[in-house]
Amino acid sequence: QLQLVESGGGSAQAGGSLRLSCKISRSTHSSICMGWFRQAPGKEREVLAVIDMDEQPIYDDSVKGRFTISQNNAKNTLDLQIDNLTPEDTAMYYCAADPGTIRWAGWCWRHDYGYWGRGTQVTVSS
Numbered sequence: 001q002l003q004l005v006e007s008g009g010g011s012a013q014a015g016g017s018l019r020l021s022c023k024i025s026r027s028t029h030s031s032i033c034m035g036w037f038r039q040a041p042g043k044e045r046e047v048l049a050v051i052d053m054d055e056q057p058i059y060d061d062s063v064k065g066r067f068t069i070s071q072n073n074a075k076n077t078l079d080l081q082i083d084n085l086t087p088e089d090t091a092m093y094y095c096a097a098d099p100g101t102i103r104w105a106g107w108c109w110r111h112d113y114g115y116w117g118r119g120t121q122v123t124v125s126s
Helices: none
Strands: 004-007 010-013 018-024 032-039 046-051 057-059 067-072 077-082 091-099 120-125
Touching: 004 091, 018 032, 018 091, 018 120, 032 067, 032 077, 046 067, 046 077, 057 067, 077 091
Parallel strands: 010 120
Antiparallel strands: 004 018, 018 077, 032 046, 032 091, 046 057, 067 077, 091 120
16 A cells, blocks of 8 residues: 655745655656645645656646656656745645656556545635
């Protein structure tokens, strides 16, 4: 069973940056899907970025250029760097993972993740 714990959220001003981290209870590698998601009040959960086949990142178009996903295999963490924060980034941010065979490119983007962290809140003021 995988366990995930997010950290790094908090309050920030528009234009600033935050770095979120997700500690995963196993080594990260290409055989596991990993990703960052967020959900704002009254809105559906959205995928932000995932680590796909061959450890390649995929980003949602709405955050491409501002968000950077990365994995640290030595620390067993999945990180999300958020730059140029806007009030619209205010949400609960979640990391998720799912083990198993990655069958083709894009698999982790459309995959249903089975293991989730409890979330870390990001609040951006103008």
